[in-house]
Each structure stands twice: as structure tokens, then as C-alpha cells.
Amino acid sequence: MIALDVMTVLLVCTGLVFFVAGTAGLLRFPDFHSRLHALTKADNLGLGFIALGVAFQMTDAWSVAKLALVWMLAGLAAASVAQLVARAALDRLPDESGGEHKG
Amino acid sequence: MVVIKRFALFFSIWLSLTAADPLGLVLGTMTAGAAAWASLKLLPSGSRHVNLLSVLSMAPGFLLRTARGGVDVAWRALHPAMPIAPGWIAWRTSLPPGGQRVSLGIELSLLPGTLVAGSRGDVIYVHCLDTNQDVAGDIAKEEARIARTVQEARISHD
């Protein structure tokens, strides 16, 4: 039991670090799209670690499956929403503002 | 075949939501059937053949890249000097429109330092967190990997 608790503490603390990083990025990064990087990547990883940590406290397999489902849904939603918000936030596509790079 | 696959997917979601409570099985079968029908209406399977095994074999790498992306941006956000150089890349993709481009978009949005923000024609617009890195090389690698996975799935189907 103690080993399970140790795993939970370690994983939840790691998750918290990523949430701190997500908030730090949201507050510190200079432009909207950089902030979006911080939110979608750091926070989803944080949620993954916390869900995994919580899974070590569950007593039945179905709850663990449901935790996995929560994380997958949240991750999938965040990844696709991030792309759409990123697109919606662009008034003009970047090449119109003269920022074209090679491709 | 596609109907059965989708039904199985929705039914397994139902099972994990209800902890396989026998009281809910009848309702769950009906709901999963309706969901499979609706999903086929909204997203017809078309000619794409996605092999479940090849998708599953991608999962560990997918998780690893997600983790790398998170660690990278977390490190940059917490670093006192905040080492970022944000900028844009207009990338001309060789992948056909549809599922493959969508997977490229999702993959790039998870990888370290890149985020897709729309497309025009064959050009997709990628926001980079650090333009000092070889972002174009990373995108090319990712594109080749997706094309290869689709090709393998096709061969194993024929």
C-alpha cells in the first residue's frame, strides 16, 4: 500500500509542476500563439500525470479505465480546440504580413 | 465491417462509463448502435483504411512525443531567461487532404515547439516556439512518418 501511495505522491507532484509551468507560460509568454503552446502541451501532460497518480488509488479496474477515458477525451479535445482557436486568432494568415518562410 | 468496429469502440466506452453494470447493457447496446450510426453519417469511412494494429503500434511513440512536447514548453516557461524565439513557418505539405493532414496537424501540435494554425490550399501555417531550431526538418520527418504508416496499413489490407 505504501508503494502505491509513494507513486501517487510522486506523480501528482510532477503533474502540479506542469500545471505551474502552464500558468507561468500563460502569464509570461509574449504572444498569443506561444501562450497556446504552454496551455495545450504543459497542462495536458500535467493532467496525464495527475490522472495516473490518482489511478494508483483506485480499487477497481473500471475506474482506471474511466480515468484513461477522461484523459484521452480531454487531450483530444484540447489538441483539436487548440488548432481551431489558433486559426480563429489569426486575422490574416502569416504570409500576408510578409512572414513567409521556406517550406 | 466499419459499423462493427465503431460499435465496438462506442460499446467499450459505455462499459468503462458504467463499470459494465448489467442493468445498463441493453441501453448501452442501443446507445452504442445509435452512436455508431450517427458517427457514420457525420464521418463516412470513405476509402481510408486505418488498421487498428498500426494505430495501436503508434501509441507509445505518440505518448513519448506528447511528453517531450510538454517537458520542452514547461522548461521554457519556467526558465528565468525564457529561451523562446516565436515565429511562423509556411509549410507546403505533400500529404493528401483529409485524415492524413489532420493527423499531421494533431501530431505537430503535440510535438515540442510547433503548433498548427490553419492552412490554405497545400500550405499549412505552423507556429514555432523557437525558430533557432531546425523546425522544418522536424516537420519533414513527421510528414514522412505519417505517410509511411498509411502505406503500411494499405499494404496489410490488400
Added chain:
Amino acid sequence: MTEFLVLAALALLAIVAAGLVRVHLGPSRADRIISAQLIGTGGVAIALLLAAASADTAIIDVALVLALLAAFAAVGFIKSASRDGAGDPEETEEEA
């Protein structure tokens, strides 16, 4: 263990609250909506921690609903941000 989980949930609440500063600062509406997304992800994590702390797995269902609602909120914003149906940007690009 319960104490640790509740403390972690409180810490997370504080982290999410700090993110709300960006809702106040903006400057764009998109900045504000993604800060609100933080409440979605953070709220899901808080609900999961409380589910373990109270040993009540029903709270996991709350987390699930919160995750879905957060996604719908963002989609609502995207739809409202553009009148011409560019709420589905990829599709309009291909038609053009």
C-alpha cells in the same frame, strides 16, 4: 493520503486562479478564452484528485462532463469569432 490529495487539489486551485490574471489582462478575446480553457483542464484535474481523496468514483463522471463542456465552450467561441462559417477553417480553405 487524503490530506495530501486535498492539499494538491488546493494547490492546483491556486495555480488555476493565477492563470485567471490572463483573463483580466487579455489583450485579445482569444487570450481570454484559452485562459478559461485552463479552468477546464485544471478543473478536471481537481475533480480527479477529489475523487481519490473522498474515495467516491462518481466524481470522475464530473471530471468527464467538465472536460466535454470546456471543449464545447471553446468551439462556441470559434463559431462566434467568424460569421462566414470559418468556424470550420480547414473546410473553407479547401473549398476556396
